[in-house]
Amino acid sequence: MIAKERVLVVDIDGTLCKIKGPEEDYASLACDQHMKARLMELHDQGWRIILSSSRGMRTYDGNQGEILRHVLPVVSAWLDEHGVPYDEIWMGKPWPGRDGFYVDDRTVRPREFLDNSLEELAAICDRDRLL
Template sequence: MRICIDLDGVISELKKEGESYYDVKPVKGAVEKIKKLKENGHYIIIYTARHMKTCNGNVAQVLAKVGGITLEWLNKYEIPYDEIVFGKPWADIYIDDNGFRFKTWDEIDDNGKNLPKSHEKSVRGDE
């Protein structure tokens, strides 16, 4: 399964004013759960809207501003991933037919079997 995980508020705690992205802590259970999902063969994509608002959607500016420190942070906590996507559009709310409302990492099985199936796969018959 390809699992796309938001960075801020899901993997990392939200940055407080005056704090560096390098200094934020992982959300409780995030590192361990992502490692388990990866060990169970899932393809992990991390995506982020970091600085998309302040950079007016300019992904090149976002990468220059926070790309390096974001990768350093992921390496610091040994968070496995196959892809990282910068440039998630900044929005007040996201409406998506393949969404999963995150609350805590405890609600996700280590093998990911309790995650909802992709609506797109159901329509295409790829189950």
């Protein structure tokens, strides 16, 4: 059953951790402690947290089987190591390329998520939604 209320869909790279550099590996990236704390707070309040990532989409040319085989175990281990709360992980979010964007009426930037109340976030989404 799909939860209909109190759901957060959260990206990983650039949100829970910085974007990996060419000489870095995913397992050694630091977890953003402010983002983790906010997610823990909301998870404790009953929010369902779904992590959604495009990690591996370019590397494995969108091959879901390869992403689940090679990328998901690294992601799961990293989340467990850092104690990040989540209820689901969805891999295979379309990658917008190096210069593309995700456009969605329910999107807030990581900084907005950290700096605003839930009511303010709803107002940001309402303000920017096309009617």
